[in-house]
Amino acid sequence: MPLPPLVPPAAPLTADQARRYSRQLLLPQIGELGQRRLLAARVCVIGAGGLGAPALLYLAAAGVGTLGIVDDDVVETSNLQRQVIHGESDVGRPKVASAAASIGRLAASVRVISHPERLTSENAHTILGGYDLVLDGSDNFATRYLVADTCAELGLPLVWASILRFDAQVSVFWSTPPAESGIAGVQLRDLFAMQPTDAGAESCETAGVLGALCGQVGSIMAGEAIKLITGAGTPLLGRVLVLDALTARWTEVPLRPSQVDAARRHPITPARPPASAASCSAPSAPTPTAKLSVELSVELLERRLAAREHGSDDFLLIDVREPDEHARGTIDGSVLLPLADILTESGRSVLLRHRPVIVYCLHEGRARQAARALMVDGFDSVCVLEGGYANWSEHRPPTAPGVAE
Template sequence: MAHDLSADEIARYSRHLILPQVGVKGQMEISKASVLVIGAGGLGSPVLLYLAAAGVGRIGIIDDDLVELSNLQRQVIHGTPQVGLPKVASAQARIESMNPLIKVEAYHARLTAENALDIITGYDLVVDGTDNIPTRYLINDACEIVGVPWVYASIYRFEGQCTVFNFNDGPNYRDLFPTPPPADKIPSCAEGGVIGVLPGVMGTIQANEAIKIIIGKGTPLSGVLLVYDALETRFRGLKYGKDSSRSKVSELGIYDDSMLCQSESMASLPRQDNSSEKLPTDASINFEQNIHEISALMVNEKRAGGWEPFVLDVRTERESEIVSLSFTDLLIPVTQVAKNIQSIPKEKDVLIYCHHGTRSRDAGVLLQKMGFDANNIYSLSGGINDWSLKVDSTIPRY
């Protein structure tokens, strides 16, 4: 049959060409396809590498982050020389060096309600490599409006999930996760950790799903949530369907942490830690507004002036083994604060810190609800990570 593949393309993609499910026709479909990968991190790395190697003709990459040393344990598209560079620039250079026959478009930006429709329009398929829930709702709604499918994956500790949304009028993210979880119940890789190979496994599955959709072969994971347990090396599929009562999304809304705060659902979590404490509720007081956010520079200045607060580390024991502030008075993981409240003095200022500042705010809210004076509670903004960046660079970042 006549085709437009060059001699270089035939040599490069020969292992595809001899597959009956792909062949020349399938490879030409791959070469004509356009895929937007949102996030150039742990999941995005294998997705980008394998889609580029497969010869996807046009690949878009959007990410507003910079490469950090702590990324390299799992974000294999980047290397040590790229630390400090925009992830999109690092990823673009890597996949262009791998396959100069493809076109790469890099967006050094964060996907927002303002730019999502413009960026997604024109791509055949979207692959999600993000790590936050509001952005996933944004991706879902934008893809539903534009009319393109998207491949989802999430990772946490030793567990991964993958499915395909909005494929051939199939179910989407809001059908599987109709309600966002509370902001304080969302685990992150930075807080819970992740085994380095897990995003490689799940991202490779995402890339395979993308190629299946492009060539129209096989059965995509539409309506099936694939769950992978890396500790037990076990896969299982959970079926889900379309909610017939749900109205189709017609316009974008607000996609930030404010959409998380009112919900009581935990459905979007990959896994819940049974030891997590639920904070007492008091609808008459907005405790979170009373939290004193204090910067690392201000803490350093106040301590130099004689300020001696009680310093509470609310990270896990494993994190404290990595590094701690030398002036820490007590380590109590945030899930155990309520059980150990008697160990925290009420008569003096309390400075609370964690990794990035989220758990310290949660602990501050809890202390207020348990009778501590809001004027005495301080949360270290940016956590020990900011202390390393702005005060003491000898403290390792993780």
């Protein structure tokens, strides 16, 4: 369902603005009024990296009037493979300065506010409170949850994405969407209730990432921001878009609100009220509390595998990693069903809903996503292996891949 425009319109367009944005003005869902809303909008982008780079460029090109950039890092040579807002001459330069210069060359009329600092609990409300909308392109769990929780408290919509290797996810979170939309508020903690630890987590630095995928996802983030600002189309609020670039397959997972961390559902008034006064209304009552997956220790899994071998336990152990990871070693007695398959209805259809399921990946991130999809689909018992295969392999030697049951 469409949402009302987030931002009131700026003054009528000048002749130069009408010429510059003429191709966008032709779109009836945006038009002259939508373009004026974009010119009045204030958008903050967390991170001028793989996701923030394309998002910033397309938001600037679209005519967003004010862009904030939060990043305390400098440009490195390894960034250039995907962070297209920077060039070779920018290596060693602060990312906020490099990004601001690129935006200036592309759209000199855009006001850029640089925040060359790390977002912390001390400055998050002050920084984010000055914007209408936030895009999160950060690269660590601590910042992601800080951004999400702060936006929930401020009542700000958040365009969120995550990317690694050839896989990506995109969604929109908003604790208090306008009541007339009939859409319940959802937050990051409705998708992943607890903040994982960054220790041992996979990252682009350790696992790699396809640069072109960053462009795809960053552009989608910019598109979602433009839709929210102008009221065009239906945003990804209450839906998680999942992309497997290797198979060029898009899937969608529904997201419903839970009552995890209910205190987060009492946001304070935004620094600048949205276009509709109803945006400040309390959200509709959440649906019943979502089931949460249970973590299973390596020791308990060993005991359950032994019991299954003797016929006193019955469960399906699923490796949700990619085939190349599975081929390098797996847990004896597990079957391979990559995350991208579990996120599709056809992929889940091969599983029996009444049979208990234990899922694992290298650490826990993908396994938690799989567990969430299974529980939303009605599976009764789902566990996640604590620490994943990395934790298992510290206790047990790897085995050759097994045959699917």
